[in-house]
Amino acid sequence: MKKKLLPFIMLALGFGTAEAQSWKLVINKTDGQTVELATSDIQDIQFVSEEETPPTLPDQNIDQIIIKEVYNGGCPKDEGTGSFIQDKCIILYNNCPQQAVVNNLCFGFATPYNAEGNNHCYDENGQLVYDAEGFMPALNGIWYYPYSLVIEPYSQVVINVHGAIDNTQTYSQSVNYANKDYYCMYDPESGYNNTGYYPTPADVIPTTHYLKTVKYGQGNAWALSITSPALFIFQPQGVTPVDFAMNADNLWYEPTVAQTPVYACVKVPNEWIIDAVEVFNTAKKEDCKKRLTADLDVGYVYLTNKLGHVLYRNVDKEMTESLSENSGKLVYGYALGVDDSTDPSGIDAEASIRNGAHIIFQDNNNSSEDFHERQKCSLR
């Protein structure tokens, strides 16, 4: 539950009328202190009930959390004039029959932004220069949950990356994120405040579902690639996400590039990384280069962007069929792949889930085997 008060206060005070007068908000606290803010510095005022703040819980089954879907490529506009790309999301999944709990879960992507971009990270032996040091360079900024994230057994959580609204009102092939159970990356005070990418989230999304960020790079929106990101989730060990990402000792730059915010990365130790996926651009196959190291992920999944396609995790057929509770609930004949890219299990995961089945997804640290390109995001 959240209540926005500022518009009413400003209306009552006649703010914005012809009379030139400046106002400030004065808060008299019970401890005797006073806080003053100029109304021009305030976007809105919200009262959030304390019971909505999730409790802190101990970590549990973190290693069972996987990236189930990445929708980053955008979709066609209805009028057929270009594409809409401000509607990205990531879907995580608990791949086990027990509850998963993770504190300080973070999201990052590797440099360079696009797989087909200039990659200065390879040495003369064809090795990524950070491979031997055991870290991944997270470019631009990281997002994090400021509390415990709980994922129920064989269940998913939706994290909107850009445009946490009902985008289908404008573009019918986009995604409706107006859902109370969804989370969103929304932290305009960080500097990620481009309203094209970060409209005020749908009212039904609780403010407690807003993720926080540490921005150390350039730009006013987290620059998750629309063609080919190398995305990973991680949990800092022994340090908060803020302290980790704000520590100048953790900054890193690709060899030969200017050491400016444009190229700023933080070094995420590989042992912190829970899951990762590497996406290549179908339109520029010959230019794509791996960014994830082999211990994290050895493959890649192709994406043709701007068509509403999504990268979707393949079903572990043997493990899923071995679950006795799935008897008679699995739906076969999956047909939502793109060209040669499909789920080789033949199991329609979404239809099976709707049928009450428990899906175990494949997790071989190999995006080539673990993912396929799907015609549309499962939220559509």
Added chain:
Amino acid sequence: MACSFDESMELCELKVQLTYQQASFGEPENARVRVELKDQNAQIFVDSTDISRTARFIVPPGIYEASTSAAYIDSTETTWWRYNFNGIRSQIIVSPDSLNQVEMHVKVTRKRIVR
């Protein structure tokens, strides 16, 4: 001589030898491990390792990327584990005047299977 200089069909033999550094996790049970070789046009060549852990490819000169990925489940203990054996070696230059023999380090990771 590793390469032919026949202009109509100039091919070279590339040897990719797998090395395992994390001996504590062992090696894949199957000695013949699949190795993929990708050229700059994303065309894939496939071979399996021999007893010397080497895969051999007969390919035109060019720049290639080799990779391997194998997995198995250890269900002998109370806790089941999935072992992944992944390796990748990029920017392999194959040419008639090169040795055309590279090592590819295979990284071994494991993950719990919660049942």
